[in-house]
Amino acid sequence: VIHLYAIADALVPEPPPGIDGAPVEQLGFGGLVAVVSRHQGGLARTTEMALAHAQVVADICAAGSALPVRFGSGYADAEQLRDAVAESEPRFRALLERVAGCVELGLRARTPPSASADRVGADDGGTEGEGAAAPEEGSPEGAAQGSGRAYLERRLTEQRAREAELVRSRQRIEQAAALMPPTREAVMRMGRQGPEMVFLVVRTDVDGFARAAGQIAEEQQLLLTGPWPPYSFVEDAGDG
Amino acid sequence: VRGDLPDLPELTPLGRASASSDDMGLVDLLDRVLDRGVVIVGDVTLSIADVDLVNLSLRLTLTSVEGPTRRR
Numbered sequence: 001v002i003h004l005y006a007i008a009d010a011l012v013p014e015p016p017p018g019i020d021g022a023p024v025e026q027l028g029f030g031g032l033v034a035v036v037s038r039h040q041g042g043l044a045r046t047t048e049m050a051l052a053h054a055q056v057v058a059d060i061c062a063a064g065s066a067l068p069v070r071f072g073s074g075y076a077d078a079e080q081l082r083d084a085v086a087e088s089e090p091r092f093r094a095l096l097e098r099v100a101g102c103v104e105l106g107l108r109a110r111t112p113p114s115a116s117a118d119r120v121g122a123d124d125g126g127t128e129g130e131g132a133a134a135p136e137e138g139s140p141e142g143a144a145q146g147s148g149r150a151y152l153e154r155r156l157t158e159q160r161a162r163e164a165e166l167v168r169s170r171q172r173i174e175q176a177a178a179l180m181p182p183t184r185e186a187v188m189r190m191g192r193q194g195p196e197m198v199f200l201v202v203r204t205d206v207d208g209f210a211r212a213a214g215q216i217a218e219e220q221q222l223l224l225t226g227p228w229p230p231y232s233f234v235e236d237a238g239d240g
Numbered sequence: 241v242r243g244d245l246p247d248l249p250e251l252t253p254l255g256r257a258s259a260s261s262d263d264m265g266l267v268d269l270l271d272r273v274l275d276r277g278v279v280i281v282g283d284v285t286l287s288i289a290d291v292d293l294v295n296l297s298l299r300l301t302l303t304s305v306e307g308p309t310r311r312r
Contacts (some may be wrong), residue, residue: 007278047270053250069278084280095278106268192271223266231276 016059
């Protein structure tokens with residue numbers, strides 16, 4: 001199976017070794033280059049493999065301008081990969097232009113908002129009494145009905161708390177980001193750690209931006225992460 | 241984990257977890273490599289279910305996984 005790391009518009013000089021030390025190959029398709037390695041029977045879908053993929057992608061993106069590919073793209077043969085790349089070529093070209101010479105940094109809450117909102121919900125003890133009063137021994141259906149309403153109310157309370165928390169978190173991040181130096185692009189998105197503002201920053205500006213933005217993030221009790229390959233700026237249709 | 245958070249995360253070269261980085265950097269990295277990045281529509285591309293599998297194992301192994309750099 002051919003495992004895909006990145007799409008570039010030129011050969012990447014001195015590509016790093018691939019996952020498990022497999023040699024990295026650069027397959028030219030039209031004007032695009034697919035950076036790949038070959039593996040017997042595909043790669044295991046584990047965290048370790050995802051991290052190994054990320055490492056190779058990071059090295060490729062450090063060596064040249066390339067689009068980081070999400071973990072998990074495998075192709076039976078070069079022909080299949082070529083067809084897939086050809087189909088998306090206009091999109092890739094637009095994206096390569098968008099992120100050329102750039103990395104991304106992220107700004108998010110230190111604690112994922114959903115986690116704290118969950119705690120708020122869990123601390124809300126008012127609904128538990130109702131649920132506890134209902135159970136009839138040996139009658140799971142009755143217990144379920146009795147606690148069903150309380151359960152749903154609790155879930156609703158939790159969900160509202162979570163939404164409010166997300167809105168607050170997003171606002172805090174936006175306010176902090178407004179104080180930061182301008183970047184080529186800044187986009188708010190939802191990540192696993194809650195709302196996150198991602199900044200597309202020209203490589204040569206990264207140090208300056210990180211210093212200024214890092215200070216603001218610290219003052220606002222937020223977390224600035226990166227620099228990363230521009231993963232967050234290569235997933236849309238690149239209509240810009 | 242929260243208590244160990246540094247005031248300012250170490251800026252690391254292009255998405256690598258640094259030697260001193262904690263699980264937080266790892267989560268951000270996995271967030272990117274699993275949920276973002278170029279997706280090419282192809283028959284062999286992992287299905288959503290497969291990616292969920294990765295997420296599942298992520299939760300189980302997150303505390304024990306070492307940053308990629310440390311393995312070098």
